[in-house]
Amino acid sequence: MIEIHNIHKSFNGKKVLDGVSGVFETGKTNLLLGASGTGKSVLLKCIVGLVKPDLGSVTFDGTYFTNNKLDIRQEIRRKIGMLFQGSALFDSMTVEENIEFPLKMLADMPRDERKDRVNFCLKRVGLENANKKMPSELSGGMKKRVGIARAIAPNCTYLFCDEPNSGLDPLTAIKIDELIAEITEEYGITTIIVTHDMNSVIEIGDKIMFLYQGKKLWEGTNDEIMDTDVPKLNEFIFANRLMRDAKKVDDDEENERLLQG
Template structure:
């Protein structure tokens, strides 16, 4: 479980996060949603340690990530996997080399064991026999899968995903969502996904946190979100044309 307590962050005098708290449970796919500029990505970066909040706490299974000693912070970082927006693959490295990169950097594992682990992860995300291809030789959806394989190659306890469906067609986006949810459940990972895609919310949102102008205005699950009375969340849903789509489906039986 990851718990955040009263996270605050200001940039150049502008409040970006105004005291955000929440709990992200094991084996759950949790989503942080909101429009552009609401603080979603900043919050994610605070949770993974890329940005230090001005105040507040981040706790991984009770371990203080912000104020804990160096040993604790290093241990937690080794337990984190991350899929960046756009996959962030190395253009000059093959698929195999991209997935193996964390093993090369963080372990003393023999080369044959690394390769076995890489092949296992590629197979798990539905990619086999692509080891020697370059990122430029595979599709956007395949690049996302490679990114997921790299994120789980260290067998993480915590998985962070930033806008996984950016640039993907709807069918591929659903496939990526399902893969993230399956891996979360299968390996009992604590997964946090930043997204603005309402299809993702309804498909995999076991816990959803809605941010608006740096504040948490709503939290709940995907089943209750359409019943919200929060005006800003309603506006966000309409902007995604989600409620309209739901009503059309209901009218059509």
Template sequence: MIEIHNIHKTFNGVKVLNGISGNFESGKMNMLLGASGTGKSVLLKCIVGLVKPDLGSITYDGRIFANNKLDIKQEIRRKIGMLFQGSALFDSMTVNENVEFPLRMLSDMSKSDRLDRVQFCLKRVGLEKAGNKMPSELSGGMKKRVGIARAIAPNCTYLFCDEPNSGLDPLTAITIDELIKEITQEYNITTIVVTHDMNSVLEYGDNVMFLYKGHKLWEGHSSTIMDTNVKELNDFIFSNRLMRDAKKVDQIEAEERLEDEQSREEKR
């Protein structure tokens, strides 16, 4: 579990994060939701240690991160896996070499053990036959899969995904969501996903935190997100006609269920 408390961050006099607190549980898809410029990526960077918050605390399974000793921070960082928005594969390396890279940097494994681990991770994401390919030979979805394999290669305990569906077609996006969900549950990883994709949120969001102009305005399970009274969240969710129509259908079905219940009560 990762816990954040009262996180504040200002850049050049502009308040980007204003007192964000919350818990991100293991084995669940924890999602940071919001429009562009709301502070999602900055919060993620604070949590992983790329940006130091001006105020507040971050703990990994009860261990303070930001202000702890260097060896403790390094130990925690070795357990962090990151899936970048653009996959961020090394163009000059093969798929095998990309996945092996964090093992060479962060572990004392032998070459043969590293290669065994690479093959295991590539097989887990369905790319066991792509090891000798270069990134330029891969589709967008395959690059995301390689990115996931690289992230989990060091047996990560914490997985961070920045817009994992960016640039993908709908079917591939669903496949990537399902893969991240499966890996999260299978290895009991604490996964945090930055997203603005409502399809991902509604289908896979175990815990959703909605940010608006640096404030946390709502937090809860995706099953309750369409019933909120938070105006800013409703404006975000129902900004397109498809979601507005879905809301109307839900309302109609709820009214019909209520009428059926009332009718049964009257018959009794």
């Protein structure tokens, strides 16, 4: 479990995060939702320690992270896996070498064990025998899968995903969402996903935090998000026709149920 308390952050006098607090639960996909420029990625960077908050704190499973001793922060960072928006694979390394990289950096593991771990992670994301391929030989979806394999290779406790569906076709995006959700539940990981994709919200939104202009306006589940009284959230959700039509169908079904009951 990750807890954030009253996070504030400004850049050049412009407030980006304004007192954001919340809890991200273990074994669930926790989504940071909002339009571009609402502070989602900055909040993610504050949580992992890439950006220092001006005010507020972060705890990982009860251990204070912000401004704690360097060795404690480093120990927590060793438990963090990161899936970057563009996958961020090393172009000059094979798939196997990309996944093995954090094991060399973070784990005291013999070479044979590293190879076994790489093969296990590749199998888990459905890319058996892709070890010797180069990133240039992979599709966008395959790159995301390699990115996930690299993130979980060191047996991460916390998984952070920045726009994991960016640049993917809808079917591949759903498969990546499902894979992240499966791994989260299977290994009991605390997963935080930055997204503006409503498909991800509907498919895997165990817990959702909606940010608007640096503030948390709403928090709940994908079962609750279609029926809120938060105007800015509703504007975001029902910005496209498909979501408006889905809402109308739900309302019609509910009215019919009430009439029959």
